Amino acid sequence: MDRIAAFNECLRHKGxxxxxxxxxxLETFLGSKSHxxxxxxxxxxxxxxxxxxxxxxxxxxxLFAECGIAIELNFGDGQTRFEPLRANxxxxxxxxxxxxxxxxFTEPQIEDLQxxxxxxxxxxxxxxxxxxxxxCSNCAANS
Amino acid sequence: MDRIAAFNECLRHKGxxxxxxxxxxLETFLGSKSHxxxxxxxxxxxxxxxxxxxxxxxxxxxLFAECGIAIELNFGDGQTRFEPLRANxxxxxxxxxxxxxxxxFTEPQIEDLQxxxxxxxxxxxxxxxxxxxxxCSNCAANS
DNA sequence: CTCAATGCAAACTATTTGCATTCGA
DNA sequence: TCGAATGCAAATAGTTTGCATTGAG
Numbered sequence: 114m115d116r117i118a119a120f121n122e123c124l125r126h127k128g129x130x131x132x133x134x135x136x137x138x139l140e141t142f143l144g145s146k147s148h149x150x151x152x153x154x155x156x157x158x159x160x161x162x163x164x165x166x167x168x169x170x171x172x173x174x175x176l177f178a179e180c181g182i183a184i185e186l187n188f189g190d191g192q193t194r195f196e197p198l199r200a201n202x203x204x205x206x207x208x209x210x211x212x213x214x215x216x217x218f219t220e221p222q223i224e225d226l227q228x229x230x231x232x233x234x235x236x237x238x239x240x241x242x243x244x245x246x247x248x249c250s251n252c253a254a255n256s
Numbered sequence: 257m258d259r260i261a262a263f264n265e266c267l268r269h270k271g272x273x274x275x276x277x278x279x280x281x282l283e284t285f286l287g288s289k290s291h292x293x294x295x296x297x298x299x300x301x302x303x304x305x306x307x308x309x310x311x312x313x314x315x316x317x318x319l320f321a322e323c324g325i326a327i328e329l330n331f332g333d334g335q336t337r338f339e340p341l342r343a344n345x346x347x348x349x350x351x352x353x354x355x356x357x358x359x360x361f362t363e364p365q366i367e368d369l370q371x372x373x374x375x376x377x378x379x380x381x382x383x384x385x386x387x388x389x390x391x392c393s394n395c396a397a398n399s
Numbered sequence: 400c401t402c403a404a405t406g407c408a409a410a411c412t413a414t415t416t417g418c419a420t421t422c423g424a
Numbered sequence: 425t426c427g428a429a430t431g432c433a434a435a436t437a438g439t440t441t442g443c444a445t446t447g448a449g
Contacts, residue, residue, distance in 0.1 A: 273422085273423050273424070274423080274424095275422075275423070276422095276423095293413090294413080294414080295413085310414095311414090311415080311416085314413095314414070314415080315415090334412065334413065335412095335413070336413080336414085
């Protein structure tokens with residue numbers, strides 16, 4: 114089941130409706146670079162769909178998160194960002210504090226160790242956040 | 257050098273002044289539970305020091321972060337929290353999404369793996385954030 | 400038809416700033 | 425004395441909400 118079908122399934126399950134705005138937002142969200150803030154997506158959509166309001170986009174992104182289509186991220190600038198979730202493709206982030214570049218990484222050993230830490234404290238982990246902040250190779254070279 | 261001395265050193269280095277408010281805020285900040293938001297600290301200080309304003313506390317917490325006395329955390333509720341930094345005592349967090357309990361953990365193997373991941377991408381890591389969200393043992397038992 | 404969704408503007412919350420006054424070095 | 429710090433209130437930024445209208449099922 115792809116993510117569009119999964120979203121429709123989630124809407125049905127919640128008794129919500131599938132509007133043209135939601136489809137437009139979903140397709141744009143899935144089809145482009147990751148790490149959108151509401152404002153990013155609003156500005157991008159405004160070109161082709163100037164009638165879609167900021168509030169609708171924000172509500173829709175929150176809905177994506179509820180449906181498991183997206184996760185919320187916060188990289189420490191004031192904005193909440195949303196990232197499309199790929200099934201079976203969890204990853205974490207390297208964030209360059211100089212140029213803003215974001216690289217995704219996966220490290221199964223870290224995931225295993227996390228699980229051990231949680232178990233040692235009796236925690237049942239639902240999700241996690243793991244971000245490394247520093248300078249990317251370019252910025253490190255130029256400083 | 258303890259953290260109060262380190263803070264004074266930082267003030268001197270920046271050409272700033274050590275006021276009674278800053279000392280009161282620092283002592284309260286260091287001397288109690290971790291993970292203060294500006295509001296938490298404001299409410300706590302208000303009892304004994306009702307004249308200290310919200311803005312002063314917020315500016316002071318930011319200053320602590322600049323001086324390396326504290327780090328900013330964000331657990332996903334709308335508030336930025338500040339945690340006192342202990343020299344040589346880095347740790348990460350387990351956060352219970354049900355009761356709000358926060359447990360600190362340290363896992364050297366994870367730190368090593370992080371360093372390897374960063375190196376593989378040419379990143380120079382300055383800091384990181386690693387948080388595991390889920391249910392603590394109590395909340396997991398009662399659900 | 401009915402109830403959810405939308406778009407707009409207004410409300411909120413956390414944070415930040417301007418400025419007159421106070422105070423440390 | 426002089427510039428930084430404070431306290432207050434007002435401004436901002438991001439997010440959320442109320443409500444009349446529109447539209448999906």
